[in-house]
Structures are given as structure tokens and as C-alpha cells.
Amino acid sequence: MKIKTEAGERHVLAITVDNEAGVLAKITGLFTARGYNIESLTVADITADHALSRITIVTSGPPPIIDQIIAQLDRLVPVHKVVDLNDAGEAHVEREIALVKVAGTGDKRIEALRLADVFRAKVVDTTLSSFIFEITGNSDKVNRFIALMRECGLVEVGRTGVVAIARGPEAL
Amino acid sequence: MTEMSGADMVVQALVDLGVDTVFGYPGGAVLPIYDALYKHPTIQHILVRHEQAATHAAEGYARSTGKPGVVLVTSGPGATNAVTGITDALLDSIPMVVLTGQVSTALIGTDAFQECDTVGITRHCTKHNYLVMDPERLGPILHEAFHIATHGRPGPVVIDIPKNVQVATGEYVVPENILHNSYRPQVEPDGDAIARAVAMIAAAERPVFYTGGGVINAGPAASAALRQLVALTGAPVTSTLMGLGAFPSDDEKWLGMLGMHGTYEANMAMNRADLIIAVGARFDDRVTGRLDAFSPDSKKIHIDIDRSSINKIVPVDLAIVGDAGRALAAIVADWQAAGHKARDLGEWWRRVDGWRATRCLDFPEKKEADAEIMPQRAVKALFDATRGRDPIVTTEVGQHQMWAAQHFGFADPNRWLTSGGLGTMGYGFPAAVGAQIANPDRLVICIAGEASLQMNIQEMGTVAQYRLPVKIFILNNEWMGMVRQWQELTYESRYSNSYSDSLPDFVKLADAYGWTGLRIDTLGELEAGIQTMLDTPGPVIVDCRVAKLANCFPMIPSGAAHTDMILQPSDVTGTMDDEAKALV
Numbered sequence: 001m002k003i004k005t006e007a008g009e010r011h012v013l014a015i016t017v018d019n020e021a022g023v024l025a026k027i028t029g030l031f032t033a034r035g036y037n038i039e040s041l042t043v044a045d046i047t048a049d050h051a052l053s054r055i056t057i058v059t060s061g062p063p064p065i066i067d068q069i070i071a072q073l074d075r076l077v078p079v080h081k082v083v084d085l086n087d088a089g090e091a092h093v094e095r096e097i098a099l100v101k102v103a104g105t106g107d108k109r110i111e112a113l114r115l116a117d118v119f120r121a122k123v124v125d126t127t128l129s130s131f132i133f134e135i136t137g138n139s140d141k142v143n144r145f146i147a148l149m150r151e152c153g154l155v156e157v158g159r160t161g162v163v164a165i166a167r168g169p170e171a172l
Numbered sequence: 173m174t175e176m177s178g179a180d181m182v183v184q185a186l187v188d189l190g191v192d193t194v195f196g197y198p199g200g201a202v203l204p205i206y207d208a209l210y211k212h213p214t215i216q217h218i219l220v221r222h223e224q225a226a227t228h229a230a231e232g233y234a235r236s237t238g239k240p241g242v243v244l245v246t247s248g249p250g251a252t253n254a255v256t257g258i259t260d261a262l263l264d265s266i267p268m269v270v271l272t273g274q275v276s277t278a279l280i281g282t283d284a285f286q287e288c289d290t291v292g293i294t295r296h297c298t299k300h301n302y303l304v305m306d307p308e309r310l311g312p313i314l315h316e317a318f319h320i321a322t323h324g325r326p327g328p329v330v331i332d333i334p335k336n337v338q339v340a341t342g343e344y345v346v347p348e349n350i351l352h353n354s355y356r357p358q359v360e361p362d363g364d365a366i367a368r369a370v371a372m373i374a375a376a377e378r379p380v381f382y383t384g385g386g387v388i389n390a391g392p393a394a395s396a397a398l399r400q401l402v403a404l405t406g407a408p409v410t411s412t413l414m415g416l417g418a419f420p421s422d423d424e425k426w427l428g429m430l431g432m433h434g435t436y437e438a439n440m441a442m443n444r445a446d447l448i449i450a451v452g453a454r455f456d457d458r459v460t461g462r463l464d465a466f467s468p469d470s471k472k473i474h475i476d477i478d479r480s481s482i483n484k485i486v487p488v489d490l491a492i493v494g495d496a497g498r499a500l501a502a503i504v505a506d507w508q509a510a511g512h513k514a515r516d517l518g519e520w521w522r523r524v525d526g527w528r529a530t531r532c533l534d535f536p537e538k539k540e541a542d543a544e545i546m547p548q549r550a551v552k553a554l555f556d557a558t559r560g561r562d563p564i565v566t567t568e569v570g571q572h573q574m575w576a577a578q579h580f581g582f583a584d585p586n587r588w589l590t591s592g593g594l595g596t597m598g599y600g601f602p603a604a605v606g607a608q609i610a611n612p613d614r615l616v617i618c619i620a621g622e623a624s625l626q627m628n629i630q631e632m633g634t635v636a637q638y639r640l641p642v643k644i645f646i647l648n649n650e651w652m653g654m655v656r657q658w659q660e661l662t663y664e665s666r667y668s669n670s671y672s673d674s675l676p677d678f679v680k681l682a683d684a685y686g687w688t689g690l691r692i693d694t695l696g697e698l699e700a701g702i703q704t705m706l707d708t709p710g711p712v713i714v715d716c717r718v719a720k721l722a723n724c725f726p727m728i729p730s731g732a733a734h735t736d737m738i739l740q741p742s743d744v745t746g747t748m749d750d751e752a753k754a755l756v
Binding site: 017018021022025026029030033064067068071072074075077078079080 | 291292295296299300301303320324325352353354355357478479480482483484487
């Protein structure tokens with residue numbers, strides 16, 4: 001007997017929660033306990049009094065599972081609001097930052113710098129044999145940049161994961 | 173404002189919240205709270221013999237009264253022993269507040285003596301939990317914890333209190349407004365959804381009410397509204413294991429329990445219905461059977477206070493999020509306001525009566541006085557002997573639980589206490605202790621199996637200490653019967669480790685604890701034995717020897733549909749494939 005798994009579409013969820021100990025564990029634990037995917041997760045407090053945090057989770061699953069994830073998150077006591085940014089179609093902005101370290105000399109080093117310019121990546125550190133680039137964009141752009149850097153001496157990558165916000169004047 | 177210690181605040185908060193009983197077990201990290209309790213005689217503390225039993229007793233207290241159960245245990249093993257009962261309360265939506273002692277804040281994280289990460293361990297088996305680091309937070313947190321445990325879908329809340337927080341002093345603060353800043357469960361149903369539900373019910377030709385534990389949790393008014401709605405619509409009613417008692421079992425519209433060990437008529441009605449009205453039930457796998465064959469031709473209305481229950485397993489046509497009682501009352505009111513009359517469901521009832529004619533709960537038995545007792549007969553005899561005494565019945569988990577659900581009838585809610593979701597062996601006896609504490613003048617019977625009972629049998633000491641007249645009625649077949657039944661049906665009768673070897677002599681055990689012990693061996697002794705149990709004051713344990721290899725039927729085999737019930741032992745054929753085995 002083989003165990004079947006279901007493929008699904010990518011969704012970006014924005015969740016506001018009480019900024020208190022254990023909240024992140026509660027949320028990530030819900031995902032592991034119920035077998036949901038986390039592709040990326042970011043969290044930081046967002047209010048002047050540090051009372052609320054915003055968590056952005058990129059997950060994937062068939063539509064009924066996405067509905068379940070939202071309902072399960074929504075009933076957790078410290079969760080204030082859960083919004084599926086995909087509900088607004090493409091009407092949300094997604095960004096992540098990557099720091100990309102590339103080492104090498106000669107043509108590869110020049111090529112790395114030229115590609116970074118094309119991607120509007122910033123050089124934030126340099127030695128005679130390395131660069132650290134900072135690139136901001138949606139995940140696709142960051143992925144493509146990293147893929148190109150693999151050919152130019154990529155040695156290390158750090159990524160923030162996705163933050164996202166709906167377009168237009170309304171708040172979450 | 174006078175300063176008081178954290179421990180005094182805990183006890184003061186319990187008093188302010190109307191708590192009359194705490195089930196617990198002392199230990200190093202809760203000694204300050206135990207000392208504070210010593211000075212507050214208004215709160216009765218029931219000393220159990222194992223922390224798991226404290227949680228089940230609190231569940232029994234809660235389930236039989238509708239009030240939250242309260243537990244007090246120490247850190248480390250005290251907390252971990254409570255985890256099973258906490259999880260049981262989560263799965264069955266039982267309101268419970270568990271206070272756990274913790275090592276002092278400076279020692280947290282150092283692997284101190286009797287330290288465990290209680291909030292970490294209980295994070296996913298509680299509705300919510302707290303670690304209190306400041307005594308002045310105790311007042312607000314205790315009040316909030318009771319609010320969360322009892323509002324919306326009820327559940328267990330753990331409050332972990334380090335020992336130095338119990339000792340430190342501060343101001344006891346009672347929150348004026350316990351409206352939680354983020355937890356606001358929807359209790360009032362949406363009016364448009366109610367109107368749509370009424371129209372769907374009025375138009376249905378083959379409706380069935382499928383009710384669950386949510387109706388019990390919503391209080392006696394919900395059961396009353398259900399009865400009213402059934403009377404108005406004339407539709408049949410079935411219920412989950414957890415929902416028994418919400419609708420009277422002697423009513424002609426009652427189909428019996430549904431699901432794996434439900435009745436043929438209940439399951440067939442679910443399968444053939446054109447409308448299912450699910451109320452406070454959650455489409456558990458033990459209820460639905462094979463999902464792709466579950467009630468294929470029906471529209472489905474789902475009333476539930478927990479939005480995450482809706483569309484979780486079975487997609488529904490109309491969702492009503494809210495309190496079951498308020499939703500049922502709103503449907504009744506709308507139905508009457510719209511001037512609907514009960515539709516002629518005669519054809520539907522004729523089909524139901526056809527299924528009833530299979531008499532699926534009948535069982536073969538010998539009638540001679542020296543014949544062995546069929547377990548079903550024992551339950552029926554117990555039911556007959558206690559009619560009119562309105563007993564509270566608890567069960568352990570296994571065959572005896574299913575036989576009790578099938579053959580014991582309930583007229584009202586809060587009389588049937590069983591572990592449905594988690595299926596915890598060892599639940600029934602301590603739950604009976606809690607129910608008896610809450611209802612000192614009522615008849616409380618634990619229908620047990622000899623294997624389950626032994627999981628918390630140490631509570632015989634608790635019963636003796638508080639002189640509780642709890643009756644334990646063991647259906648003793650010398651097997652972990654449900655395990656053995658599955659091994660017979662699925663594993664070609666390879667009875668791996670399911671024999672109850674080296675059983676104690678329960679009569680002598682009763683004697684050892686100062687109880688009365690009785691043994692019933694044959695059919696001829698059954699009625700008199702039960703009568704003796706009922707007539708004997710104080711706690712009684714009855715070792716009722718029953719047919720050893722009886723199986724619980726009817727039964728939907730795993731991976732099968734409602735229409736594929738095994739009605740009799742002779743219907744069992746072949747062995748299961750791996751897909752079916754994995755679905756168990």
C-alpha cells in the first residue's frame with residue numbers, strides 16, 4: 001500500500017496575533033500537527049505598543065485544505081485575524097530580501113556584478129574576492145537571481161521569507 | 173487594596189468564579205496553593221490517587237453538570253499524568269481548567285527537579301494555555317481561562333504557575349470585562365442562514381437530524397429545542413456517541429446511534445436521506461464510514477459553534493456557525509413564523525420502518541438459568557432495573573461501551589458520560605467519581621470492561637475516602653474485547669496480547685478497599701445481582717461474567733459504507749486488504 005499526497009496551489013496568509021510567548025510555536029505546531037505545508041514564514045511585531053505581531057505564511061494545498069488552515073488558525077485564542085491574500089487575486093504585493101554571497105575573481109566576478117545590476121541588487125559588502133548582494137523582490141525574482149549566481153561562485157544565501165500586503169487603501 | 177500571595181489569589185479567584193470542587197493531587201510545586209486551600213473550607217478538594225483520574229473526574233463533573241471541571245496538580249509528573257485527560261477533554265469539548273504547579277521562574281529551563289515544559293507539552297492538547305510569570309496577572313488570567321474554557325466550543329485550559337509566583341505577593345485584580353481581545357466565538361447564528369435552513373427542511377422529503385455532543389454542550393435548552401423541532405418537522409433523529417441523551421431514546425422518531433456500531437436504520441437513513449441536518453456533530457470517521465459513499469444524495473446543513481468543523485471532512489451545502497441551542501431555537505421560531513406544517517413524510521417513515529424490521533440490535537442467546545450471560549443482555553437488564561431512577565452512566569472504552577450505547581436508553585442530556593473522541597480506556601471510573609461528587613444523591617453507574625477498569629482502578633481508594641456510592645458494573649469477558657474483535661475480523665484471529673491474563677478477584681479487591689463486591693456468573697443470577705447492587709448502600713463493584721467471545725454488532729467494517737453493515741456474526745467473510753486495515 002502506498003500513501004497518497006495531494007498537490008495544491010500556493011497561498012499567502014497574513015495573520016495578526018497577540019505578541020506573547022508561545023504564539024509562534026502554537027501556529028507552527030498547528031501546521032505540523034495537521035500535516036499542512038509551510039513554504040515560508042515571517043514574523044515581527046507591528047504596533048507601537050508591541051502588542052501585536054504579523055505573521056506571513058506561504059503555504060500550499062488544495063482549496064478545501066486552505067479553507068481548513070484558515071479556520072484552524074482563526075480559532076486559536078491569540079489569533080486576531082487571518083487573511084488569505086490570494087483572495088484578492090493578484091492584488092497584493094509580495095517581497096522578500098535575500099543576502100547572497102558570491103566568491104571568485106576574474107570574469108565570474110565581473111559577470112556577477114553585471115547580473116546584480118540587471119536585477120537591481122545592491123552590493124552591501126565587498127572584498128577583493130567576494131561580494132554580498134542584497135536583493136529585494138518577489139520570490140520568483142529572488143529565485144532567478146540565486147540560480148544565476150550559482151554559475152558565478154555562489155557560496156551562501158540568507159533569505160527572509162515572504163512578507164506581503166494587499167493593494168489599495170484598506171487595512172487588513 | 174490589600175496585598176495577597178499568588179496562592180491566595182488563585183483560591184480567591186476560584187471562589188469568585190463559583191468553583192465548589194477541585195480534583196487534585198499535591199506535590200512540591202503546588203504546596204503554596206494547597207496551603208491556601210487549607211484556609212478556604214468553601215472549596216472542596218477531592219484527593220485522587222493519580223493525576224489522570226483527577227482530569228477524568230473533572231470531566232465527569234463537567235459533563236454531568238455543564239459547569240467547568242477544575243484540576244490542581246503539581247509540576248513535572250503531575251502535569252504529564254494529566255495530559256491524557258486534558259487531551260480527552262479537548263477531543264470531546266469538555267470545559268476544564270487545569271492548574272499546574274511549576275518550578276520557580278529562576279529554575280525554568282534548567283532541568284530542575286520535577287520540571288517539565290508544561291506549556292510546551294500541553295500547547296496542542298489544550299484550547300489555550302498560560303505560563304504566569306507575575307502574581308498580579310493571576311487574577312486576570314484565571315478569570316480569562318474560565319471564560320475561554322466555557323465559551324464557544326468548550327475545552328481544557330492549562331494555567332502553569334511557578335512556585336515563586338504562588339509565594340510572591342501582589343494585588344488581586346478581577347478584570348471588569350472578560351471579553352477577550354481576540355477570542356470572540358460566534359454564538360448567534362446568521363439570520364439568513366436560519367431562514368435558508370427552514371426552507372430546506374420544509375422542502376425535504378427524506379430529512380434526518382444527525383446530532384452530536386454540541387447539543388449536550390449547548391445546555392438543556394438545546395435538547396429542548398431539538399425535541400421541539402423534531403416534533404414540528406416529524407423527521408427522524410440519530411445521534412453520535414457523544415450526543416446520546418439529547419433526544420429521548422423511547423421516542424418513536426429516535427433511530428438510535430449512527431456510525432460504526434450504530435443501528436442499521438440510522439445508517440441507512442443517513443445514506444438514503446435527501447437532507448441531513450447536522451447539529452453539534454463533526455462527521456467523525458467512526459460516524460461517516462467510507463467518505464465517498466457517505467450520504468451521497470443529500471443536501472447537508474451543518475450547525476456548529478466551531479467554524480473549523482465545517483467542511484473539514486464532508487462538504488456541506490449550508491453552514492450555520494453558532495451555538496446549537498440558539499440555532500435550533502431560531503429555526504423553530506422561523507419555522508413557526510413562516511407557518512410551515514410538517515410535511516407528509518409517510519413514505520420516508522415506511523422505508524425507515526423497513527430498516528427497523530431487521531432488528532439489528534437483536535442478539536442470539538440461551539434462556540436457561542444456568543446459561544452464560546450475553547453482554548447485551550446484562551446492559552439491557554441494568555437499564556430495565558434502573559428505569560425511573562434517572563441514573564448517570566459512565567463507561568470505559570471498548571465493546572462494553574458500544575453495548576451500553578446501543579442498549580442503555582437515555583431520556584435526557586448529561587446522563588451519559590463517555591470518552592468518544594480520544595477513546596480513553598480508564599476514563600469511566602474516575603468520570604463516575606466526578607459525576608457522583610457533583611450529584612451526591614444520584615445513582616451513578618460505571619459500565620466497565622475488566623481491562624479498561626484496571627487502568628484507573630486505584631481510584632477505589634478515592635471512592636472509599638469520600639464514601640461515594642458509585643456502582644461499577646464490569647462486563648467481564650476476560651479479553652480486551654474490542655481489540656480481540658478486530659483481531660478476529662482483521663487478523664485471522666491471531667489474538668496478539670489481547671487476553672486479560674492474571675485478573676484480580678474483583679470481589680476480594682472490593683473487600684480490600686472497604687467496598688461491597690458481587691459476582692454474577694449465570695443468566696439466572698443477573699436480575700437479582702443487579703438488584704443487590706442497587707439496594708446496597710455505598711460503593712459496589714459487580715463482576716458480571718459474560719460470554720467471552722461475543723462480538724459487537726451491527727458494525728460497519730473499516731473502509732466500508734453505511735450500507736455495508738455487518739449485522740450478524742455470520743455476515744463476516746474473508747479478511748481485509750491493507751487499505752481497509754489502514755483506515756481503522
